[in-house]
Amino acid sequence: MDLVTVADVRTPSTRDELVFAPGERPLGGGTWLYSEAQPGLTGLVDLTSLGWSPFGETDDGLTVGATCTIAELAGLAPRPGWSALPLVRQCAESLLASFKIWNVATVGGNVALGLPAGAMTSLMATLDATAVVWTTDGGERRTPVAEFVTGVRESALAPGEVLRALEVPAASLESRTAFRRIALSPLGRSGTLVTGRLAASGEFVVTVTAGTVRPVQLRFDEVPGARALSDAMSRVDEWYDDPHGAPDWRRATSGGFAEEIRRELGGSW
Ligand SMILES: Cc1cc2nc3c(=O)[nH]c(=O)nc-3n(C[C@H](O)[C@H](O)[C@H](O)COP(=O)(O)OP(=O)(O)OC[C@H]3O[C@@H](n4cnc5c(N)ncnc54)[C@H](O)[C@@H]3O)c2cc1C
Incomplete structure (x- = not known):
C-alpha cells in the first residue's frame, strides 16, 4: 500500500549515514512496512543500499x-x-x-x-x-x-x-534437527512451530515459536526421557492468543510435537 506520510526514502552507502531522524525507520524488504498503515512514519532508510553480503x-x-x-x-x-x-x-x-x-x-x-x-x-x-x-x-x-x-x-x-x-x-549447522509445525488452515499462519536440535556434544534443545509470544528454549545435556521433557513443557506459560490459535491448543500441540521430536532425535520410547 502507499505510505502517504513518507516524504523521503534515503539510500545510505556508509554506516555514518545510518543515523535516524525522528519519524525515520530502517527499510529491509518492505514487505511488512508496505503492508499496513504506519502512523508517524515520515521517512525510510533503505538498508539494502549498503551492499551487505x-x-x-x-x-x-x-x-x-x-x-x-x-x-x-x-x-x-x-x-x-x-x-x-x-x-x-x-x-x-x-x-x-x-x-x-x-x-x-x-x-x-x-x-x-x-x-x-x-x-x-x-x-x-x-x-x-x-x-x-x-x-x-x-x-x-x-x-x-x-x-x-x-x-x-x-x-x-x-x-x-x-x-x-x-x-x-x-x-549448530552440524547438528541434527527435527521440525514440526501446525496452522489452523492448510496455508495459514503458524499456530505453533517446534524444533529440536541434537548437537554432537549430546546437547538437546527444543525451541518453541509461533505458539508462544517469544521464543522459548528448553535445554538438556542429553536427549531427555519423556517425563522430563513433558515436565519442562508444562512449565512453559507464555502461550500466544490470537485468531491463529487458542493458548490451550497451542500448548497441547506443542507438547505433542516436542515428544515426537524427542523420539525422532533418538529418545527412547
Ligand atoms: C502476504 C504476507 C504474509 C506474511 N507472512 C508472515 C509470516 O507468516 N510470518 C512473519 O513473521 N511475517 C509475515 N509477513 C510479514 C513480513 O513479510 C515478514 O515478516 C518479512 O520477513 C519482513 O521482512 P522485510 O525485510 O520485508 O521487513 P520490512 O517490512 O522492511 O521491515 C519490518 C520491520 O523491521 C524493521 N527492520 C527491517 N530490517 C531491519 C534491520 N536490519 N534492523 C532493524 N530494523 C529492521 C523495519 O523498520 C520494520 O519495522 C507477511 C507479509 C505478507 C505481505
Whole structure:
C-alpha cells in the first residue's frame, strides 16, 4: 500500500549515514512496512543500499547479513557436514508468504519485526544464532536471537539501532534437527512451530515459536526421557492468543510435537 506520510526514502552507502531522524525507520524488504498503515512514519532508510553480503563463511560458522533475502538463504547450497541445512527451507516455507515475498523479505527484517510467527526467528533461535546489533554510538553488541525477540512485535533493539547480521555457529549447522509445525488452515499462519536440535556434544534443545509470544528454549545435556521433557513443557506459560490459535491448543500441540521430536532425535520410547 502507499505510505502517504513518507516524504523521503534515503539510500545510505556508509554506516555514518545510518543515523535516524525522528519519524525515520530502517527499510529491509518492505514487505511488512508496505503492508499496513504506519502512523508517524515520515521517512525510510533503505538498508539494502549498503551492499551487505548475504553470507560469509568462516571456520566458526555462517554469518548471514541482515539484508539477505529469505530466498537467498533458502537457496544456500548444501555443505558437507551441515546436517541442519534442511531446516532453512522448512522454516522459510512456514511463512504465510509466497515466493514473491521470499524474494524481497529480508532475514533481518523478519527477526527485527518480532512476530511470534517469524520463521527466521524460529530458524535462528533453533541454531543458537547471535544477533549482531549496530548501536547508535558507532559500536556493536551481540545478543542470542532467542533473547532478541522479547514479545509480540518487541525486540531488544533500542531506537536507532540496526540489526546488522546473524552469526550461526558451525556446531549448530552440524547438528541434527527435527521440525514440526501446525496452522489452523492448510496455508495459514503458524499456530505453533517446534524444533529440536541434537548437537554432537549430546546437547538437546527444543525451541518453541509461533505458539508462544517469544521464543522459548528448553535445554538438556542429553536427549531427555519423556517425563522430563513433558515436565519442562508444562512449565512453559507464555502461550500466544490470537485468531491463529487458542493458548490451550497451542500448548497441547506443542507438547505433542516436542515428544515426537524427542523420539525422532533418538529418545527412547
Ligand atoms: C502476504 C504476507 C504474509 C506474511 N507472512 C508472515 C509470516 O507468516 N510470518 C512473519 O513473521 N511475517 C509475515 N509477513 C510479514 C513480513 O513479510 C515478514 O515478516 C518479512 O520477513 C519482513 O521482512 P522485510 O525485510 O520485508 O521487513 P520490512 O517490512 O522492511 O521491515 C519490518 C520491520 O523491521 C524493521 N527492520 C527491517 N530490517 C531491519 C534491520 N536490519 N534492523 C532493524 N530494523 C529492521 C523495519 O523498520 C520494520 O519495522 C507477511 C507479509 C505478507 C505481505
